[in-house]
Amino acid sequence: MAFIEARDLVKTYSPKGSPEVRALDGLNLEVQQGSVTALLGPNGAGKTTTVKALTTLIKPDSGSAFIDGVDVVAQPQAIRRMIGASGQYAAVDQNLTGFENLVMVGRLYHLGAKVARQRAKELIELFDLVEAQNRTVKGYSGGMRRRIDLAGALVIRPPVLFLDEPTTGLDPRSRIGLWEVIEQLVNDGTTVLLTTQYLEEADRLADSISVIDNGRVIAKGTADELKASVGGLRVAVTVVDEVQIDAARAILNRFGSGESAVLNGRTLVVPVSDGPAALAAIVSAAATEGIGLHDAGMRRPTLDDVFLQLTGHAAETDEAEKETAA
């Protein structure tokens, strides 16, 4: 049995006045000990629900889940002694200082006052929050809150760590800082399950990626395996004027080896068999038909292409992209 194992997890919600939502629709997942597995998918794919089910926050309607052989549904308190969880929105008490927040978590793990304080001190240093430790979290920046929240998840040095979109909404610098911390943890042997809608994040941090859509895992493998599975080169073009997107699409379909897809508003991508020839043909056809191009080029498949191919829609939502840009 894998270290973390989920079998046929189903979870449905019935919001008032709306049809039933199947947040998890027979989800299967295996995470090997000491590895980092990324759950990659768009908003609403079921990533957070998966983490909630594995961290005992919600009970699945059916299916089973085990962490190191312990039944998540039957023995929630035993699970809580071996996991650390850090969520999408930093779950810290705004009116406590950073240090007090960590001591509180340690005491609620029943480490005793002395060990809880000792450990809080270590984590404050590890997360570079020494200067801010005696200020209330209310005055922390987004990145600092995220660090305190992540530190809270590490209080007992848990063998298993769940990170639900650890860097969503962070500026690029904070994001890279957090990645470095996570990489350090992994070197210490912690098993990590992280969710992300950023392909770059999964690519950088994860040994293994499970692509999730509509509450089930639709593909899994390493980043390279997933990229290889969608095959050869791509040609991507960006049109100047959005109204010409359909005309551009027709050209891409003519010269590509498969169906073209819209990546975001004005960028189109198509798999090709002979890259340079296809690129030349597409650019010249666009010129002939009077379609202005901002950009045109060949590239190797990215996880974006994997996602497009598997689900028919792009992985990163517009909202996510705005956050990245901000």
Add this chain to the structure above:
Amino acid sequence: MTTTLKPIPGNAVTRFVSDGAVTTWRNMMKIIRVPEILLFSLIQPIMFVLLFTYVFGAAVVIPGSDYTSFLMAGIFAQTVVFGSTYSGSAMAQDLKDGIIDRFRTLPMSGAAVLVGRTTGDLVINTLSMLVMMGTGLIVGWRVKSSPLEFLAGVAILLLFAYAFSWVMAFLGMSVKSPEVINNASFLILFPLTFISNAFVPSENLPTPLRIFAEWNPVSALVQSARELFGNVPPGTIVGDAWPAQNPIATVLIGVAVLLIVFVPLSIRKFATISR
């Protein structure tokens, strides 16, 4: 691989006490760090005591009693009932902030969170009571019963408020929005405290309101406190309704029912909620 930290030895009882202490500490820290909460919950009763004494005191005639003596039990009851709503908005806020999600991934007692929360209200209510008593004494209120009866009066007010905190905590977790809980409790509790014997003798009310007031649990609470403080005006006409005839028994039964229903309900709710 680094070793996971193990808990110190303990059993269910010591864990519960320790978790309750930590969460109560957290709520007390909030009072210290956001003193406005305490300030407003203390200033408001002072304001009510003064407003009612000097604005209505001149107009409302209570036969055989001055208005302040009549009024104080009513202000006490209103203040502690409103003080209990804080549990509702605080639970809703914690849920929204994700703190409850954090707590629920920890190997701690969920019941302890609720005990810590409702105990926080109890502390605020006790402080409000002290401040109100001081203000009352300054403007002429006097306790005319034995010290034991006086303490019983204070206890029954705080006990009822404590039980009511559990109702509010449950509602806070169900509604999930601090704003909704604040507005809704205002809309429900204002009529409940005003259509009672808290500020005016209920026998003078129009018949439908009088009947409501006689059955209103707030009236029973006010009447209990009034009796135990020795502040019942001589010649008060007590309604025929059972609660009006037996106010202390009504309050104690009410407290028991609220606790029996809402303690398990809240604990069960806590074990399943998540943002």
